[in-house]
Amino acid sequence: EVKLVQSGEGSAQAGGSLRLTCAASGFILNNYGLNWVRQAPGKGLEWIAYISSSGNTIYYDDSVQGRFTISRDNAGSTLYLEMNRLRVEDTAVYYCGSPSVGRFLYDYWGQGSLVTVSS
Amino acid sequence: IVLTQSPGTLSVSPGEKVTLSCRASQSVSGDYLAWFQQKRGQVPRLLIYAASNRATGIPDRFSGSGSGTDFSLTISRLEPEDFAVYYCQQYGSAPSFSFGLGTRLE
Numbered sequence: 083e084v085k086l087v088q089s090g091e092g093s094a095q096a097g098g099s100l101r102l103t104c105a106a107s108g109f110i111l112n113n114y115g116l117n118w119v120r121q122a123p124g125k126g127l128e129w130i131a132y133i134s135s136s137g138n139t140i141y142y143d144d145s146v147q148g149r150f151t152i153s154r155d156n157a158g159s160t161l162y163l164e165m166n167r168l169r170v171e172d173t174a175v176y177y178c179g180s181p182s183v184g185r186f187l188y189d190y191w192g193q194g195s196l197v198t199v200s201s
Numbered sequence: 202i203v204l205t206q207s208p209g210t211l212s213v214s215p216g217e218k219v220t221l222s223c224r225a226s227q228s229v230s231g232d233y234l235a236w237f238q239q240k241r242g243q244v245p246r247l248l249i250y251a252a253s254n255r256a257t258g259i260p261d262r263f264s265g266s267g268s269g270t271d272f273s274l275t276i277s278r279l280e281p282e283d284f285a286v287y288y289c290q291q292y293g294s295a296p297s298f299s300f301g302l303g304t305r306l307e
Contacts, residue, residue, distance in 0.1 A: 132295075193244065
């Protein structure tokens with residue numbers, strides 16, 4: 083069974099840091115590009131970061147560029163999101179998942195991690 | 202690329218056929234356009250990838266079409282469980298794999 087299990091959710095003050103982890107089981111993580119997507123309370127889905135299967139290609143949304151870092155440990159089948167200089171508007175549920183290989187997307191998601199940033 | 206979904210909300214009844222629109226501000230490379238369904242408090246569910254390919258386990262009442270800048274999701278006969286928010290996402294044109302703002306079926 084394919085599973086993506088997230089950890090690291092929590093609260094931080096504005097300007098602080100948090101790290102989210104997404105541990106994969108049941109599939110070979112290093113074959114797939116992976117994403118982080120977030121959803122602020124009552125709002126829509128917002129894509130924030132992508133990392134290729136090798137880790138050599140990384141993209142960020144402008145809203146997190148320079149503050150967040152996506153990385154992966156293929157040997158450990160784990161995806162990370164390091165979040166620095168947090169802002170109140172980063173408050174959201176964060177999802178890892180939506181693995182891709184070229185045009186193919188797969189319906190695997192973590193359970194979501196609530197990140198709350200207070201002023 | 203900015204994805205514009207219309208309408209924002211659609212009031213429909215079970216059994217009806219509905220078509221949701223997703224228009225891109227630039228051509229989506231490879232027609233790498235996906236549709237997701239999300240119900241309140243749940244994780245998104247992939248319905249369609251690469252514009253017209255149903256994801257595993259998705260009923261055939263869901264179909265996707267389009268290319269370039271104009272895409273659509275059609276639900277041929279609405280079931281009660283289909284009332285949700287639907288998002289399109291482009292994942293072909295880097296560096297931003299943006300979502301649309303969503304269409305709510307009520």
